[in-house]
Each structure stands twice: as C-alpha cells, then as structure tokens.
C-alpha cells in the first residue's frame with residue numbers, strides 16, 4: 614500500500630467509527646497515525662522539489678497570499694489592487710509563477726502574491742500545489758478568492774491547507790509539553806478538559822512520548838493536541854472574498870451570502886467593492902502605528918512605523934538597525950501600553966497602537 618492509499622484508508626476508518634468514550638482511544642490513535650502519514654507525504658513532496666526556493670522574498674510590512682481555484686480572478690484582482698502585471702487569461706492556469714504586487718495603503722506596504730491555483734491534492738504534492746503551500750506557510754494572511762458561482766471550492770481549499778499543516782483563523786493551542794527522562798506523563802490543566810487524561814496519554818504514546826510534563830490551559834480536542842505534538846503547524850489568519858458578482862443573479866448571490874455572510878462581495882473586473890477589500894486586508898493584518906520620538910524632541914506624527922500587533926520594543930530595535938538590540942539601554946513609552954506617560958520599558962515590552970516610543974541606545 615502506498616502512503617496515499619494508507620492515508621485514504623485511515624481517513625475512511627475515522628469517518629466510519631462512531632465517536633464515543635469507548636472508541637475515542639482508537640480514534641485518537643488513528644488521528645495520530647494520519648498526522649504522521651500526512652507529514653511524511655509533505656516532507657517527501659518538498660524534498661522532491663529539491664528544496665529550492667519557490668518562495669518570493671518577503672518585502673514590505675506584511676505578505677498576503679491570494680488562494681483560489683484557477684480562473685476565479687486572482688490575477689485580475691491583484692492587478693486592480695496593486696497595478697502588478699499578472700497575465701490575465703480566459704483559460705485556466707494563466708498564473709504559472711508567483712507574481713508579487715505591492716499595495717500601499719494607510720502608510721502600510723503590503724505585498725500581495727498571486728500563486729498558481731491550488732488544486733485538490735496539493736498537500737500530497739500533486740500539481741504545483743506544494744509550492745503554493747510553501748508560500749502560504751510563510752505569509753501573514755490568506756485571502757481566499759471564490760467564484761460566487763462556485764462557493765463549494767472553499768471546502769476543498771481549506772481542507773487542502775489543513776492537510777498541509779496550515780491552521781486558519783486559529784490560535785496556537787495553549788498547551789506546553791516538556792519532555793522528561795523519566796517519571797511518566799503528568800498532566801496539569803487550569804480548566805476542566807473534555808479529553809480524559811488517559812486519552813491524552815494514549816495519543817502522546819503514539820508519538821513515543823512516555824515521560825513528560827503537560828500543561829494545558831484551554832479545552833483542546835484531539836486534533837489540537839496532535840498539532841502541538843507535531844510542532845510544525847503554522848497559524849495564519851484568513852479572509853474570504855467572493856468575485857464575479859457582476860455576473861451573478863439574486864439567487865446565486867443569496868445562496869453564497871447565506872454560506873459566507875462575512876465574505877466581501879466584489880467584481881475585480883468591474884472594480885466593484887475593491888476599496889472594501891483593501892480595508893478587509895488592512896484590518897485582518899492587525900497593523901498598529903508606533904510614533905518614534907527622539908529623546909527630548911517631539912514625536913514624528915506624520916510617518917508612524919507600521920508594525921503588527923504584538924510587536925515588542927526588541928522587535929522594533931531589530932527593524933530599525935541591526936545593532937540596536939545589542940546596544941539597547943532602555944525605552945520610554947507613552948500611550949495605552951504604558952503604566953504612566955514616559956514609562957521606562959525593556960526589550961520585552963509589548964507595544965500598542967498609537968504608542969509613542971523613545972529608544973535609548975548606547976553610543
């Protein structure tokens with residue numbers, strides 16, 4: 614049996630097994646096996662491609678990947694948003710390589726990548742899918758572009774990315790596994806868990822983890838536990854945009870809206886609602902503005918530094934100059950992240966939107 618056949622067999626068995634307390638251990642083992650098999654396939658696929666770079670170098674403040682089936686209008690949207698010259702064709706697979714475009718919006722420079730259509734089987738290395746996956750793994754936001762006539766594509770696309778270890782609109786589970794040399798598995802949790810300890814131990818056992826401290830701070834399911842054990846998952850935000858509304862009748866549009874009430878409905882070709890797409894991208898990227906204030910002088914309120922939410926003083930040092938972290942003495946912070954105006958802060962201090970920052974760097 615090939616790995617892909619094995620995967621199908623295990624998936625089938627999971628689907629067929631009714632979930633209850635008695636079968637949960639069996640299912641847990643199957644899921645662990647499935648995750649391992651999928652990982653093997655992904656690794657094989659990437660080693661076959663010689664590991665050579667398909668990736669486009671990241672530039673700007675954030676990178677967005679357009680993901681969609683062939684001919685849904687990705688090249689058209691990219692061109693309209695950024696003025697890049699991605700070839701637009703009325704046939705499938707016009708995008709043969711990654712085409713980067715740059716969207717300048719509200720002081721942010723956002724790189725948008727149009728990648729070859731993701732087709733079923735991408736995670737297993739079919740078509741050019743594995744290259745798309747490599748790009749998606751490294752981006753900051755996935756923009757699913759759907760054809761309003763074919764919303765069912767969404768399911769295929771998200772499943773494809775899921776199988777390749779990409780988790781959309783999810784946070785890394787709040788679980789820490791510390792492997793030990795002996796002492797068995799000890800589990801501590803700060804909340805009540807649906808999964809019994811024995812099941813957690815069974816799943817860990819599938820990965821030959823027999824001695825470990827496990828700290829769990831949220832009510833996770835089996836899949837999330839496996840994600841933590843595998844350790845190579847990426848967590849990426851995603852938004853949905855439905856295209857070609859100019860051709861859609863009320864019924865088609867209504868059906869799509871029912872399924873995707875939060876999607877943005879556009880016509881890339883007729884430039885309808887493109888401003889909304891820019892806002893959706895900007896908001897989903899969670900940008901914040903930091904105003905740099907030279908010591909003793911006024912802050913530069915004209916050109917804030919555009920960074921992502923969660924950024925620390927240390928990260929900002931790295932961005933400004935390669936020596937700043939090493940020569941850093943302390944920072945002064947004004948704004949909502951500061952306990953009081955002009956609070957002294959260290960490298961780990963997390964900045965908020967519209968904070969003012971002074972860096973004191975040794976000469």
Ligand SMILES: Nc1nc2c(ncn2[C@@H]2O[C@H](COP(=O)(O)OP(=O)(O)OP(=O)(O)O)[C@@H](O)[C@H]2O)c(=O)[nH]1
Pocket residue numbers: 681682683684685686687688689690700701702703704705706707708709728729730856857858859860879880881882883
């Ligand atoms: N009616 C209509 N047609 C559109 C719209 N956007 C794109 N198209 C057309 O759809 C076809 C495919 O568009 P592309 O932008 O090449 O699609 P793509 O997703 O980049 O396709 P691949 O490169 O094959 O992955 C072209 O004929 C476009 O003119 C739209 O909003 N409305």
